[in-house]
Structure formats: C-alpha cells, structure tokens
Amino acid sequence: MSNGDKGKEPVKSDDTVKLKGKVVIANDRGQRTEIDNPEVRRKEVRGV
Amino acid sequence: MIRTFAVTPGGIGRRDYSTAIEYASQPALRGWQGRNNWAADYSGVPTLPFGWAYEMRLGFYTAGGLLVYEAPSDIVNHIYYAGVTSSRKALVNVGLWVFANLADWWAWIVEKSLGWVNGYGAAELEFTKGVNTEAGKVYSIMFGEYSPEPLFDMRITVNALEEEVIL
DSSP, X not given: OOGGXXXXXXXXXXXXXXXXXXXXXXXXXXXXXXXXXXXXXXXXXXXX | OOOOOOOOOXXXXXXXXXXXXXXXXXXXXXXXXXXXXXXXXXXXXXXXXXXXXXXXXXXXXXXXXXXXXXXXXXXXXXXEEEEEEESSSSEEEEEEEEESSHHHHHHTOXXXXXXXXXXXXXXXXXXXXXXXXXXXOEEEEEXXXXXXXXXXXXXXXXXXXXXXXXX
16 A cells, blocks of 8 residues: 555455446347446455 | 548458448447447545455346346357546546456456556547457456545446347
C-alpha cells in the first residue's frame, strides 16, 4: 500500500461488497435482466 | 465511435472491403447475429488502494433465454468492447479475465487475461477480431478508480455479438 492510500479501508482478497447501482444485461432477442445493487468481489490484481 | 482509416481493397475484380469493415470498433452485424449488451451504472463506489480492483462475472443468455454465468454451449458471444467511464478525471482501469469454470472463479484461479488498460476518466478495451466465448468458461470484468477521493461513480459497458451454434 502506498502513502497515498493511507487511511483507506483495508481490503481482503475474498471480500465481496454490494455496490450501489444497477447492472442491465440485454440482447437483441428481447431478453433483459436488471440486477439492483449487485455484489462484486475485490482483489489485489497487481502482479496477476 | 467513428474512426477513419486507410482502406486497401483486396482481390481482383469487384473490390473487397470486408477486411476493412472488421477493423471498425463495432464489427458488422450479420443477419444471423444479435447484439448482447452488459451495462453497469454504479454510484458512490468506495475507492480502492492502487493495485486493487473490483471484479464481477459477465452474464450470457442461452438460446432458450436463460441468464447464465458460465458461457453457454448453444450461443457464442463475440466480445468486442469493454469500457469504463468515471465521474472524475482520475486514474481508472478496466480488464477482462477468463476462468476455466465456476469452481476456478470461486478459487480465483485465472486462466488468462484478455486485456487490461488504464486511463484518466475513461478506459477502453477493443478487440478488433473479437473474442469468442468458450462453453463452460467464466468471463469477468475488473474495474477500479484510484484517487484521494473516497467515493466515485462509474459506468461500465461490455458489448458482444451473439450467434447461435448450429450443431
């Protein structure tokens, strides 16, 4: 973690969090799904 | 997005521009294909330390219209675009990862990365030849913003053409 990141909430690689917002998956065949406040994972990706 | 580029027609006789069309950021839509759009609109997302990212699986539809998180065997998706835009002109990134199956996705065993780009305020991945999904694999999008501000808003788009597999 660099100096600029000091004071931020520490995160673990297996964390899952709910983000405020919406995901919409839609196609030309008329299918459409909306997911409110979807769950996402957070991960250290440096070096992956 | 509209781009201009030099076109070199190939072949003899009638000019063939088909190769040039494939270089466009949005590939030509054939009659048997359809678009598939995955879009996310987030607000008040907590900023992560540099080197960390959020990750989410992409969803695909089967021929029967079922939403699944492992690429279906009866529909191939040609992914050609993934992009993020942020509410601020801060460092952002976007990437696409492939996992061999759902178990590997849970275990964070990445099969390969399709690409990873950084930008200020926006970042885009474009695949001029598209990336074809393989049945059973999990495709996920990574994104993040890095700035001293605690929260950010972000829009993410993944575009693909879907095509039914004729057995």
